[in-house]
Amino acid sequence: MSTATIRLMQPENLAEVTRLAEKESWNYSQDVIKALFEYSPEGSFIAELQGKVIGVAMGFNMSEEEAFGGMWIVCKQHRGLGIGTRLRQKVEEYIGDRNLGIFSVAERVVPNKRLGFTVESWKVRHVSGTIATEKIKLSEDCIVSAFPSQGVQFDALIQYDTKIHSIERERFLRVWVEGKSTTTLVAMSKADEIVGYGVIRRDSNNTTLLGPLYGETSAIIKTLLVSLMGKTTFGETVDMWVPVGSEILQELLTENKNTLKVHAEFTRMFYYHDVKAPRKKIFSIASGAVAHHC
Structure with missing residues (x-):
């Protein structure tokens, strides 16, 4: 288990979160990440180790019944230590019993079903x-x-x-x-x-x-x-x-x-x-x- 701290994202973390996204090949600009954060600061979480952002997860409550998930990233050298699970738990605490939705890459469809995403809907390109x-x-x-x-x-x-x-x-x-x-x-x-x-x-x-x-x-x-x-x-x-x-x-x-x-x-x-x-x-x-x- 990693000693990383999981906490709410702050505006001053945006640049570092953007660098993490770029490093892990998530094509998110800082402008888009900023827009997401401003939309849901209470659902945006980071994992921090020795003052460095090594993970991020975001959730968005759309209504009393519906929620959607955004970024969910852990840098490669810190994977397998439970950090992603802890970030996901924070998002799940935030969304509560809402119906959570995501867009999944093809190779994650089966693993995501094991995580509880039981319903497949339409696709986008x-x-x-x-x-x-x-x-x-x-x-x-x-x-x-x-x-x-x-x-x-x-x-x-x-x-x-x-x-x-x-x-x-x-x-x-x-x-x-x-x-x-x-x-x-x-x-x-x-x-x-x-x-x-x-x-x-x-x-x-x-x-x-x-x-x-x-x-x-x-x-x-x-x-x-x-x-x-x-x-x-x-x-x-x-x-x-x-x-x-x-x-x-x-x-x-x-x-x-x-x-x-x-x-x-x-x-x-x-x-x-x-x-x-x-x-x-x-x-x-x-x-x-x-x-x-x-």
Whole structure:
């Protein structure tokens, strides 16, 4: 058993947690880790040994019934000493009896079942590269405007997001959509109703993340996608986390086969029951780093 101390993460730990994530090949920028921490400081734990951060685990209580897990990392030289188990216990104490969900890499699906994640749900793919938007056919199903704008304030965005996600997540969205390097676009119907929205943000690693991106129809999703890509520079690489089975993704991969690649696939898993989501209305989730969110 290691003598490492397990305690709540503090703002001054963010840089060291980021270095640990990078060292262990978790592609999390400090900006994303900061957003996660600000969303759930009471569910963010570190393992510390001789003043050095050697492990981290994060949990996020979404409602009285639902919770999701984020990072769970222990540096290689300190594995097998029970540190990961102690970190996980802290997260479990924080979430209580809630239905915990995660996104799991393929090789962890079976071990995660032994840890209590008995329900397998849908999968997402990590996709990155450049997109030739001129090849995307658009129709005039909506009007896209920047958020916030007249008639589209935060309460309205929350209401639409909750329709998709099924769980109200105001605290997360305030952190995710209001960053200095973030652009949020909202799609409005001719009746002035929100019919989709999308977010694009640049993190401290100079990575451009595209998501979440939701829309009531494929045409609306495509319009938002083209509008969001218009906020990037020519040839800029974007990162996306897209549900498996997305017809729009397949179309993009076909049209951009030399510049857009699938890197990995992850399975959504839960303790007790699946949390349903209208996948046809979801083009991309916030990020694999924010795996507890659509």
